[in-house]
Amino acid sequence: MSRRPVRPAPRSRLTTWLATVGAATALALGLAGTSAAAADGPNPPVWPTTSGPAAVIGGLVHPDASPPGANDWQCKPTAAHPRPVVLLHATWTNAYTNWAGLSPLLKRDGYCVFAPNYGGQPGVPFKGTQHIPDSAREIARYVDRVLKATGARQVDLVGHSQGGGLMPRWYLRFEGGTDPAKPARNKVRRLIGLAPSNHGAGASGLGDLSTALGLNPTMSLVMGQAYADQMPGSRVNTTLDRDGDTQPGVDYTTIVTRLDEVVTPYPNQFLKAGPGARVRNILLQEICPQDLSEHLSIAYDSNALQLVFNALDPAHAEPVNCRLSLPLLGG
Numbered sequence: 001m002s003r004r005p006v007r008p009a010p011r012s013r014l015t016t017w018l019a020t021v022g023a024a025t026a027l028a029l030g031l032a033g034t035s036a037a038a039a040d041g042p043n044p045p046v047w048p049t050t051s052g053p054a055a056v057i058g059g060l061v062h063p064d065a066s067p068p069g070a071n072d073w074q075c076k077p078t079a080a081h082p083r084p085v086v087l088l089h090a091t092w093t094n095a096y097t098n099w100a101g102l103s104p105l106l107k108r109d110g111y112c113v114f115a116p117n118y119g120g121q122p123g124v125p126f127k128g129t130q131h132i133p134d135s136a137r138e139i140a141r142y143v144d145r146v147l148k149a150t151g152a153r154q155v156d157l158v159g160h161s162q163g164g165g166l167m168p169r170w171y172l173r174f175e176g177g178t179d180p181a182k183p184a185r186n187k188v189r190r191l192i193g194l195a196p197s198n199h200g201a202g203a204s205g206l207g208d209l210s211t212a213l214g215l216n217p218t219m220s221l222v223m224g225q226a227y228a229d230q231m232p233g234s235r236v237n238t239t240l241d242r243d244g245d246t247q248p249g250v251d252y253t254t255i256v257t258r259l260d261e262v263v264t265p266y267p268n269q270f271l272k273a274g275p276g277a278r279v280r281n282i283l284l285q286e287i288c289p290q291d292l293s294e295h296l297s298i299a300y301d302s303n304a305l306q307l308v309f310n311a312l313d314p315a316h317a318e319p320v321n322c323r324l325s326l327p328l329l330g331g
Contacts, residue, residue: 052101052296052297052299052300052328052329052330053328053329054100055096055097055098055100055101055300056097058096058097058100059093059094059096059097059098059100059125060097060125062096063094063096063117063123063124063125063127064094064117064122064123065095065096066095066096066103066115067087067095067096067098067099067100067102067103067104067115068100068103068104068107069103069104069105069106069107069108069113070087070095070099070103070107070113070114070115071113071114071115072107072112072113073149075112075113075150076112076150076151077111077112077150077151077152078110080110081109081110081111081112081312081313082152083152083153083154083155083156083189083190084111084112084113084114084146084147084150084152084155084156085106085111085112085113085114085155085156085157085158085312086114086115086116086139086142086143086146086155086156086157086158087099087102087103087113087114087115087158087159087163088116088118088139088157088158088159088160088162088163088164088167088168089115089117089118089127089128089159089160089163090128090159090160090161090162090163090299091119091128091129091161091162091197091224091226091227091230092126092127092128092129092223092224093125093126093127093128093160094117094120094125094126094127094128095115095116095117097125098115098160098163098299099115099299101299101300101305101330102158102299102305102308103115105305105309109309111312112150112152114142114146116138116139116142118135118138118139118142119134119135119138119167119224119226126224128162128163128167128224128226129223129224129225129226129227130224130225130226131225131226131229132162132166132167132170132225132226132229132230132236133170133174133175133236135162135167135226136167136168136170136171136174136175137171137175139167139168139171139175140171140175140176140177143155143171143177143187143188144187147187154186154187154188154189155187155188155189156188156189156190156191156192156312157188157190157191157192158192158194158308158312159191159192159193159194159196160193160194160195160196160298160299161194161195161196161197161201161262161263161295162197162226162230163193164191164192164193164194164195164196164197164254165193165196165197165198165230165263165269166196166197166198166229166230166236166237166240168188168191168193169191169198169240169245170236170240171188172188172191172247172250173240173243173247177247178247178248178249178250180247180248183247183248183249183250183276184249186247186249186250188250189249189250189251190250190251190252190253190311190312191250191251191252191253192252192253192255192308192311192312193252193253193254193255193269194255194298194299194304194308195255195256195257195260195262195263195269195295195298196254196256196263196269197230197262197263197268197269198245198254198263198268198269198270198271199232199237199241199268199269200230200231200232200233200234200237200263200268201230201231201232201262201263201264201268202232202263202264202265202268203261203262203264204261204262204264210231211231211232211233232268244272244274245271245272245273245274245279246271246272246273246274246277246279247274247276247277248274248275248276248277249276249277250277251277251278251279251280251311252271252273252277252278252279252280253279253280253281253282253307253311254269254270254271254279254280254281254282255282255284255298255304255307255308255311256269256270256281256282256283256284257283257284257285257291257293257294257295257298257301257304258283258284258285259285259292259293259294259327260294260295260298261294261295262295262296263295266283269281280311282307284298284301284303284304284307287303287307287320287322288303288320288322288323288325289322290322290324291303291304291322291324291325292324292325292326292327293325293326293327293330293331294327294328296327296328297325297326297327297328297329297330298330299330300325300329300330300331301325301330301331302323302325302330302331303320303322303323303325304325306318306320306321307320
């Protein structure tokens, strides 16, 4: 079965977007009557959400829902896909909003998929706002639970923004995700970051300005401590960068758009391989020049998602069939 992300039957982009929004709204309203605890189990099978705005609606209506295909705690990995995939959402979002597109595609392809809501309170749609080391400890407990439930030895992490950058890197280095002395004991094999906030998010000058003016603590009172943690020169950034970008035994992939308006300048997202690690830095526009995705829509960009599949299973990588992907909407 092809692993290339699929799109709906051809019709106008506006018609497709409106239909997607309507369907996602109906799904979200149906979920709204369930309890937050129900989000820990699998959702009924649904079609992939191909539009970021549609997923935002679902995530706002029921912020603790699992994305389709995720969090089936009875799932057992196969020989073809022996490592569960843990999806880590971005700052100020949640698992459903971020992964309603990718999660069902992974599940359809035979992966065990898990997508926690972290760094926020139940019932609040804007998660991933807490101090990054605290969120990393939360993910450490979650990964341990996934390994115990599935019987797997390792997981692969796929994250967006904070979820693909500083937070999982903190987990790998300081919260038990890796064992530098014996990398074979690592709990994580791959880290794949979509627009990862690896070396400071200048936010098209806003973050640089708030840092220069000493306003990050004030901004974090409103936006959460994760805001200050991801700013250039933050204590979290300098602590992580002090001993290099990577951990032995982990394969890293960054998938970056030149049009990113949040993690700027965009080369801040790239990593440099240290001893015993492998890094592949991918600039989307070098593969698909017409790709117009920016920071928000990259998680709903079929070109970027094919690169995620290729990074998860390099032995069966497929060419990227470049499609037009638009800001905010993806494609």
